[in-house]
Amino acid sequence: MSVTRAAGFAATGVVAGLKSTGKSDVALVRNLGPSSAAAAVFTSNRAKANPILWSQAVIGDGVVSAIVLNSGGANCYTGSFGFQTSHLTAEAVGEALGISAGDVLVCSTGLIGVGGQDFRDKVLAGVASAAPALSEEGGHDAALAIMTTDSKPKEAVVEGDGWSIGGMAKGAGMLAPGLATMLVVITTDALLHSEQLDTALRAATHVTFDRLDSDGCMSTNDQVSLLASGASGVTPTMDDFTAALTALCADLAKQLQADAEGASHEIVIETINAASESDAVEVGRSVARNNLFKAAVFGNDPNWGRVLAAIGTTGAEFDPYDIDVTINGVRVCKSGEPDEPAENVDLTPRIAHVLIDLKVGAAEATILTNDLTHDYVHENSAYSS
Amino acid sequence: MSVTRAAGFAATGVVAGLKSTGKSDVALVRNLGPSSAAAAVFTSNRAKANPILWSQAVIGDGVVSAIVLNSGGANCYTGSFGFQTSHLTAEAVGEALGISAGDVLVCSTGLIGVGGQDFRDKVLAGVASAAPALSEEGGHDAALAIMTTDSKPKEAVVEGDGWSIGGMAKGAGMLAPGLATMLVVITTDALLHSEQLDTALRAATHVTFDRLDSDGCMSTNDQVSLLASGASGVTPTMDDFTAALTALCADLAKQLQADAEGASHEIVIETINAASESDAVEVGRSVARNNLFKAAVFGNDPNWGRVLAAIGTTGAEFDPYDIDVTINGVRVCKSGEPDEPAENVDLTPRIAHVLIDLKVGAAEATILTNDLTHDYVHENSAYSS
Numbered sequence: 001m002s003v004t005r006a007a008g009f010a011a012t013g014v015v016a017g018l019k020s021t022g023k024s025d026v027a028l029v030r031n032l033g034p035s036s037a038a039a040a041v042f043t044s045n046r047a048k049a050n051p052i053l054w055s056q057a058v059i060g061d062g063v064v065s066a067i068v069l070n071s072g073g074a075n076c077y078t079g080s081f082g083f084q085t086s087h088l089t090a091e092a093v094g095e096a097l098g099i100s101a102g103d104v105l106v107c108s109t110g111l112i113g114v115g116g117q118d119f120r121d122k123v124l125a126g127v128a129s130a131a132p133a134l135s136e137e138g139g140h141d142a143a144l145a146i147m148t149t150d151s152k153p154k155e156a157v158v159e160g161d162g163w164s165i166g167g168m169a170k171g172a173g174m175l176a177p178g179l180a181t182m183l184v185v186i187t188t189d190a191l192l193h194s195e196q197l198d199t200a201l202r203a204a205t206h207v208t209f210d211r212l213d214s215d216g217c218m219s220t221n222d223q224v225s226l227l228a229s230g231a232s233g234v235t236p237t238m239d240d241f242t243a244a245l246t247a248l249c250a251d252l253a254k255q256l257q258a259d260a261e262g263a264s265h266e267i268v269i270e271t272i273n274a275a276s277e278s279d280a281v282e283v284g285r286s287v288a289r290n291n292l293f294k295a296a297v298f299g300n301d302p303n304w305g306r307v308l309a310a311i312g313t314t315g316a317e318f319d320p321y322d323i324d325v326t327i328n329g330v331r332v333c334k335s336g337e338p339d340e341p342a343e344n345v346d347l348t349p350r351i352a353h354v355l356i357d358l359k360v361g362a363a364e365a366t367i368l369t370n371d372l373t374h375d376y377v378h379e380n381s382a383y384s385s
Numbered sequence: 386m387s388v389t390r391a392a393g394f395a396a397t398g399v400v401a402g403l404k405s406t407g408k409s410d411v412a413l414v415r416n417l418g419p420s421s422a423a424a425a426v427f428t429s430n431r432a433k434a435n436p437i438l439w440s441q442a443v444i445g446d447g448v449v450s451a452i453v454l455n456s457g458g459a460n461c462y463t464g465s466f467g468f469q470t471s472h473l474t475a476e477a478v479g480e481a482l483g484i485s486a487g488d489v490l491v492c493s494t495g496l497i498g499v500g501g502q503d504f505r506d507k508v509l510a511g512v513a514s515a516a517p518a519l520s521e522e523g524g525h526d527a528a529l530a531i532m533t534t535d536s537k538p539k540e541a542v543v544e545g546d547g548w549s550i551g552g553m554a555k556g557a558g559m560l561a562p563g564l565a566t567m568l569v570v571i572t573t574d575a576l577l578h579s580e581q582l583d584t585a586l587r588a589a590t591h592v593t594f595d596r597l598d599s600d601g602c603m604s605t606n607d608q609v610s611l612l613a614s615g616a617s618g619v620t621p622t623m624d625d626f627t628a629a630l631t632a633l634c635a636d637l638a639k640q641l642q643a644d645a646e647g648a649s650h651e652i653v654i655e656t657i658n659a660a661s662e663s664d665a666v667e668v669g670r671s672v673a674r675n676n677l678f679k680a681a682v683f684g685n686d687p688n689w690g691r692v693l694a695a696i697g698t699t700g701a702e703f704d705p706y707d708i709d710v711t712i713n714g715v716r717v718c719k720s721g722e723p724d725e726p727a728e729n730v731d732l733t734p735r736i737a738h739v740l741i742d743l744k745v746g747a748a749e750a751t752i753l754t755n756d757l758t759h760d761y762v763h764e765n766s767a768y769s770s
Binding site: 045046047048074076077078079111112113215216217218219220289290291292295296298299301303304305306308309310311312313314320321333335336337338372373374376377378380381382 | 430431432433459461462463464496497498600601602603604605674675676677680681683684686688689690691693694695696697698699705706718720721722723757758759761762763765766767
């Protein structure tokens with residue numbers, strides 16, 4: 001049920017003709033209140049899509065009554081016509097639901113450069129058919145409608161004490177969020193104001209979506225939105241709510257990683273004993289973006305030399321000749337020298353765990369990535385054709 | 386003839402048994418003088434191989450009498466034993482040639498972590514057989530002996546007025562030098578002191594090897610060495626020498642790009658009208674490291690949206706909605722909106738030219754890269770097995 005698990009929400013997904021497959025491609029989520037508090041984080045890519053530009057304006061007052069999402073076209077780099085399309089989409093939702101267009105977030109996903117007249121016509125028709133189809137059981141339909149190259153919908157629910165959080169996500173490629181990720185909609189019936197939601201959302205995404213780096217390519221359309229209906233009447237403590245929200249985001253992030261385009265391994269890069277958390281993130285991300293290491297994991301080759309070569313390109317604090325690397329439980333490198341034989345490492349499981357011990361401090365961070373495979377190349381060399 | 390084109394040099398390449406293929410794997414280049422001036426630039430990776438640590442000490446006084454290079458093992462992350470091996474290798478060369486070990490540069494290439502007793506024994510035996518085989522016709526043999534996954538040797542010669550420069554290079558993967566690249570040895574019979582050589586070498590590599598970024602992965606063993614014999618007795622102007630040296634480095638860099646592992650396209654990313662040269666380099670490098678764009682080029686798909694998404698992740702000065710992108714002569718994006726149809730772009734030629742117009746200044750830079758192909762994944766998932 002995901003986004004309709006929490007009380008006070010209705011959702012749906014409909015076929016608007018944007019996807020050539022004929023599958024559903026416009027999703028709508030309505031906050032029925034009594035509260036309309038909301039928060040959102042957006043891609044830090046300077047090349048922002050039109051729906052991002054629109055939604056950044058909408059979120060300014062912390063009030064959101066509905067969010068509309070389409071797959072089948074990113075409406076990015078489509079000029080002022082594309083921005084008008086995002087605006088018109090919000091207005092269509094506002095008219096259909098009797099709410100202000102200024103309280104409607106808009107998200108789009110698909111190919112950059114797609115957002116012309118045909119796109120606009122189909123999105124607006126999709127809104128017209130989605131509005132009357134809203135249902136308090138419609139969460140799954142909405143999750144299906146935002147899929148692009150995803151092989152399965154991503155949904156998660158976390159239960160609080162008298163309140164709950166539900167969320168849906170899409171994303172399989174261009175998966176390296178800077179401040180947010182893909183399209184994610186999270187709903188809660190907790191009674192919290194927008195500043196509280198914003199604080200909790202930034203804390204949760206910072207250690208979940210922000211640490212997912214599947215292919216090093218940051219999207220133009222990333223958006224994570226959190227809508228609170230207050231329908232439970234319960235105000236949890238910020239600690240409890242942030243912990244639950246973080247667990248939900250981590251669940252969705254793992255689902256995104258597991259379904260990354262063409263991947264055959266989910267690689268968990270854990271950096272420990274770093275001088276700072278940002279050092280640990282920098283080291284993990286450098287390894288996560290090293291094509292040679294990612295190709296080696298695809299080949300079930302525990303090539304720790306490529307891990308050290310990637311670490312060496314960072315500015316993090318460490319002694320390059322006093323680092324340990326452990327792959328799936330086997331310490332293959334100790335203090336920068338070969339340790340246990342690489343042949344002892346079993347990389348046939350889908351989960352590959354890389355533990356990097358920098359030995360200079362007490363901070364740590366984990367980055368999630370995927371391997372570089374033939375299927376990744378195939379899927380991304382044929383995507384727009 | 387490459388490194389033996391200039392007067393005053395002898396070279397050779399011999400089989401030392403480091404390569405399982407039985408091909409030659411130890412190269413030796415001797416400067417016969419009368420001058421022994423030299424300069425070198427090294428990888429900026431903090432994870433530096435033992436031969437780099439040795440050679441950085443050797444180059445301190447600007448005097449080099451010989452350089453010995455091996456393929457079949459990087460001698461990186463092999464601890465103090467590995468450093469002693471580099472030292473012993475230089476001593477063996479010194480003894481065999483009657484020169485100081487402190488004037489012998491050492492270079493290694495191959496797998497990280499390879500550099501144990503067997504490696505040491507074979508390298509030292511290789512030196513013993515190489516020394517008596519030195520020949521003023523031996524440049525090509527030396528170029529063959531430094532190859533790893535290279536499909537062909539890389540050699541170049543530039544003629545000055547009464548002097549000449551020759552060079553050889555190896556490198557096909559882990560090809561993203563930060564301050565140097567791969568293994569490159571350049572010789573000249575021009576009469577220049579080491580400070581002049583250093584200035585010219587840094588100027589030349591800055592705009593050639595430094596702008597080659599095939600796969601975003603910086604090596605631990607990169608070294609470019611320039612040895613001057615002074616045998617021509619001619620001292621060219623610094624402008625003339627730097628121009629010739631830059632032309633030679635550009636020639637070798639193009640050969641490296643053309644032979645990059647698994648590549649099916651050589652991608653030339655030209656960024657113009659940038660606010661600064663460093664902005665142009667940052668923009669070009671970001672596109673060069675975007676796996677989605679590189680996979681699209683492999684699929685002959687002129688996916689300009691991925692170009693703009695990559696540019697948007699940089700800190701360069703530009704208006705994200707006023708950028709033009711031209712691919713192989715077809716302007717597919719004008720001021721951040723679709724322009725000519727992408728179908729008009731022919732990406733079947735091996736050379737792909739991407740022109741990015743930032744429209745904010747007068748600076749420019751060109752980055753060389755390759756596409757992301759099935760063969761790249763195949764070669765790098767199987768390399769160490």
